[in-house]
Amino acid sequence: NAGVMQNPRHLVRRRGQEARLRCSPMKGHSHVYWYRQLPEEGLKFMVYLQKENIIDESGMPKERFSAEFPKEGPSILRIQQVVRGDSAAYFCASSPTTAYNEKLFFGSGTQLSVL
């Protein structure tokens, strides 16, 4: 049973380009969460999605960031017009039900570097 799969592992973008981060949850999991980890900082919640629905995006910057979890395929975190401050590790996690009732399973993350 494969774990949470994230790709790419490393992504390099120049300022102003777009970054697309992909996350395939564990089989049978319909809840996906995205977290961001800045250097020397703790993990920060960004967004919580269920299939075809954004449930909580309170941690997501209002500009340039968007997320989706379509009926088919992986969840996508999209960052438009990236800036140097977007450089961070982005982690996806999944659970079969809500975070309160089940532990979260994390992927290995995507390290985004903005030049």
Add this chain to the structure above:
Amino acid sequence: EDQVTQSPEALRLQEGESSSLNCSYTVSGLRGLFWYRQDPGKGPEFLFTLYSAGEEKEKERLKATLTKKESFLHITAPKPEDSATYLCAVHPQGGSEKLVFGKGTKLTVNP
């Protein structure tokens, strides 16, 4: 504002030298407190969930305890393979499913 503070930031132990990591939290209401282990270049790996003051959980050399204000992760007779960053997170009441994480304690166990 919900807040989690972990101490110390870094801890070096000799193999077999027991110690404890601290997680202090401030939340309007606690639905659960989580401990995770994170190895370099990897995502956090779940260790424990604690729900109420007085609760304890154990796994191999690790034991987690919870009070109304803080949690401790006790490491008994650690081995070098226990070296990692240990993260504490709280799930506040309020309807959101987000976890609030501390910055972690980086543990190094020397042979």
